[in-house]
Amino acid sequence: MDTQWETYEVFHQSKRGDPHEHVGSVHAPDPQMALQLARDQFARRMKCVSLWVVRTRDITATDYQDESFFAQVVDKGYRDPKAFEAPDKLEHS
Amino acid sequence: MIQKTDKERLADFEARIGNGEKIEPGDWMPEQYRKNLIRMIGQHAHSEIVGQLPEGKWIPYAPGFRRKLTLIAKVQDEAGHGQLLYRAAETLGKSREEMIDELLAGKAKYANVFNYPTPTWADVGIIGWLVDTSAVINQTMLAQSSYGPYARAMKRICYEESFHIKQGYDAVAVLAKGTPGQRQMVQDAINRWWYPTLMMSGPPDKLSEHTSLAMKWRIKTKSNEQVRQEFVDHIVPQIRALGLDVPDKECQFDETSGHYKYTQPDWEELKRVINGDGPCNKERLDIRRKAHEEGRWVREALAAKSISKSTGKVLA
Numbered sequence: 392m393d394t395q396w397e398t399y400e401v402f403h404q405s406k407r408g409d410p411h412e413h414v415g416s417v418h419a420p421d422p423q424m425a426l427q428l429a430r431d432q433f434a435r436r437m438k439c440v441s442l443w444v445v446r447t448r449d450i451t452a453t454d455y456q457d458e459s460f461f462a463q464v465v466d467k468g469y470r471d472p473k474a475f476e477a478p479d480k481l482e483h484s
Numbered sequence: 485m486i487q488k489t490d491k492e493r494l495a496d497f498e499a500r501i502g503n504g505e506k507i508e509p510g511d512w513m514p515e516q517y518r519k520n521l522i523r524m525i526g527q528h529a530h531s532e533i534v535g536q537l538p539e540g541k542w543i544p545y546a547p548g549f550r551r552k553l554t555l556i557a558k559v560q561d562e563a564g565h566g567q568l569l570y571r572a573a574e575t576l577g578k579s580r581e582e583m584i585d586e587l588l589a590g591k592a593k594y595a596n597v598f599n600y601p602t603p604t605w606a607d608v609g610i611i612g613w614l615v616d617t618s619a620v621i622n623q624t625m626l627a628q629s630s631y632g633p634y635a636r637a638m639k640r641i642c643y644e645e646s647f648h649i650k651q652g653y654d655a656v657a658v659l660a661k662g663t664p665g666q667r668q669m670v671q672d673a674i675n676r677w678w679y680p681t682l683m684m685s686g687p688p689d690k691l692s693e694h695t696s697l698a699m700k701w702r703i704k705t706k707s708n709e710q711v712r713q714e715f716v717d718h719i720v721p722q723i724r725a726l727g728l729d730v731p732d733k734e735c736q737f738d739e740t741s742g743h744y745k746y747t748q749p750d751w752e753e754l755k756r757v758i759n760g761d762g763p764c765n766k767e768r769l770d771i772r773r774k775a776h777e778e779g780r781w782v783r784e785a786l787a788a789k790s791i792s793k794s795t796g797k798v799l800a
Contacts, residue, residue, distance in 0.1 A: 395581040396787070398571070415637070416571055418580065421790035432564050436644065455511050 399425035400450060402443040403433050411443050422446070501702050506632035509575040517701050520694060521631055522576050524703065529569035530587045530594035534768050536562045538602045539611055547605060554651050558612065561644045568640065572633040588773050590765075596754055597680045599762030606659055606666075606673035612652020614674070614681045618715045620645045622685060625711060630702035653722075660726040667727075674723065675731040679749040680757075685712040687751055716744045 396418040402411035414433045419425035425444040434442060453460050468474045488496070493512045500507065507513055540559045546552040570580040586592040597615050602608060620642055627638035659670040686708035689695050698704040706714075716735070723730055734747045756762065 395579055398574075415568060415640075417567070418571075420786040424786060424790070431560075432567060435560070435564065452510075455508055 396420050398447040399429070399444040400447050401425075401429040401433055402445070403429075403437065403439055404441040404443075405438050407440055411441065416447060417444075419444075498701075501630045505630075506635060507630050508632045514701075516697060517703070518576050520698055520701075520703060521634065522573055522578050523694075524698070525569055525573035525576075525634055526578070526583050526586075527593050527595075529566050529573060529583065530592050531598065532562045532566035532569060533587070534594050534598045534772065536566075537768050537771055538598055538600070538764075539608050542602065542605065542608045545605070546608075551655065555608065558648050558651065561648065565641050565644070568637045572631075572637045575633045584776070588769065588776055590760055590769055593758050595684055596757040596762065597677075597684050599757050599764045599768060600676065600680050601764055604669050604673060606656070606670040607676065609652050609655030609659065609670065610673040610677045612648050613656050614652075614677055614719060615684065616645050616648040616652060617719055618681050618684050618711075620649060621714050621718070622711050625704060625706045628702075628705050634703075657726060660728055671728055674728055678731050679753075682712060682716070682746070682749045683751075683754040683757075685709075685715065687754060688748070691751060713743055716746050720744050 398416045399419050399422065400416045401414050403414040404411045417425055417428040417432055419428050422444055426442055429442050429444055430439075433439070494514060497507070497511075497513060497517075507517075536559045539555060543552060543555050543559065546555050570583060573583060574580055583592065587594070597611075602611070623638050623642050623645065627635050627642055629635040629638065656670055659666040686692055686695075689707045689709050692708055695704070695707055699707065720730055720735060720737075732747045734745055736745055737743075738745050757765070
C-alpha cells in the first residue's frame with residue numbers, strides 16, 4: 392500500500408536575523424523527515440542557516456476571492472504619511 | 485460576496501492575466517486552464533524523473549572523481565526538479581501518487597529525448613549541453629507563466645540548469661580538443677542528439693493542439709517554433725566554435741531573417757517516441773518500476789515510524 396504522505400510548507404532562512412521565507416513544500420511522513428527532505432530540496436545550493444517546516448493543514452489562510460476581507464470601511468488616509476504636509480529638512484540659516 | 489457568473493469570472497481571469505498578474509491555486513480558473521496545466525506540469529515532472537536515467541547510468545563510469553561528483557549532483561537536481569514540479573501540479577488538484585502511478589503504468593507522456601540511448605561518455609556531455617540548453621530556453625519562458633506555483637518552481641530550476649549546461653559544455657570542450665578518437669566520439673554524439681533535441685521543443689505550431697490556448701492564457705509566452713529557433717540560433721555558432729559540425733547541410737545563417745535555417749526533424753518519429761515507441765521507452769519505465777518497488781519498504785518503514793512516534797524539534 393502506498394498512502395500519500397501529507398505536505399509540509401518549507402521556510403528558509405539564508406542568514407541569521409533575516410526573515411524565514413516560504414520556498415515551497417515537501418511530502419513527508421513526519422516533521423523530522425520533512426526537515427531532512429526540505430534540506431535536500433531547498434538547502435542543496437542556497438545558503439541556509441535555519442529551516443522551518445509547518446504542516447500545510449495547520450495553516451489558515453485568507454481567500455484571494457474574498458477581497459472584502461481587506462477592504463477598508465472608512466477612509467484611513469490619516470494612517471498614511473502622504474496624508475500630511477511637513478517641511479523637508481531645512482537648510483541651516 | 486455577490487456571486488459572479490462564469491462569464492464574468494472568465495473576463496476577470498483574462499483581465500488579470502492581461503495585466504501580468506499571477507494566478508494562484510485558490511483562484512477561480514477555467515477548467516481548460518486547470519487541465520492544460522496539470523497535463524503540462526505533470527509531463528514536465530515526469531521528464532525530470534525519467535531524465536535522471538540516461539545520464540545516471542554513467543555515474544559509475546564517469547572519467548575521474550570530479551566528473552563523477554558533478555554527474556551525481558546533476559542527477560540529484562533532476563530528482564529534485566521532478567518533486568518541485570509534482571508539488572506545483574498538485575496545487576491544481578491531482579495527487580503526486582496518481583501522477584506517479586500513471587507514469588509507471590505507461591499512461592503518461594514525458595520528453596522524447598530521454599528515450600534515446602547514451603552509448604558513450606560524450607552522450608552525457610551532449611545531453612547536459614544541448615538538451616539542457618533547449619530546456620533552459622523553454623523554462624526561462626515558463627518562469628513568466630501566468631500560473632504562480634509553476635513560474636516560481638521554474639525560477640529555482642533554471643538556476644540549477646545553468647550548472648547543468650556549463651558542466652556539459654566543459655565535458656564536451658575537453659573531448660573536442662582531445663585526440664581524433666575523442667573528437668569523433670563527440671561528433672557522433674552530436675549527430676545522434678541533434679534531431680531529438682530539436683524535437684524536444686514540441687511539434688510545429690500548426691500540428692500542436694495545445695499551443696494556442698496555452699499562449700492565450702500565458703501558460704506559455706512563446707510558441708514551440710520560437711523556442712526551437714532560439715535554441716538553434718544560440719547553439720549552432722557554439723558548436724562550430726568548438727570545431728564540431730551540425731549534422732544538417734541546410735543549417736546556414738540567413739541574413740534576411742537574422743536566424744539560422746534548419747531542416748525540420750521527422751515529426752512522425754516524435755509522435756512515436758512520445759507515445760511509448762522510442763528506442764528506450766521500455767527500458768526507462770522498467771527501471772522506474774523496479775526503483776519504485778525496491779523503495780517501497782523505505783516508504784512503509786517511514787510511515788510506520790510516523791505512526792508510532794511523533795518527532796521533530798519543537799520551535800520556540
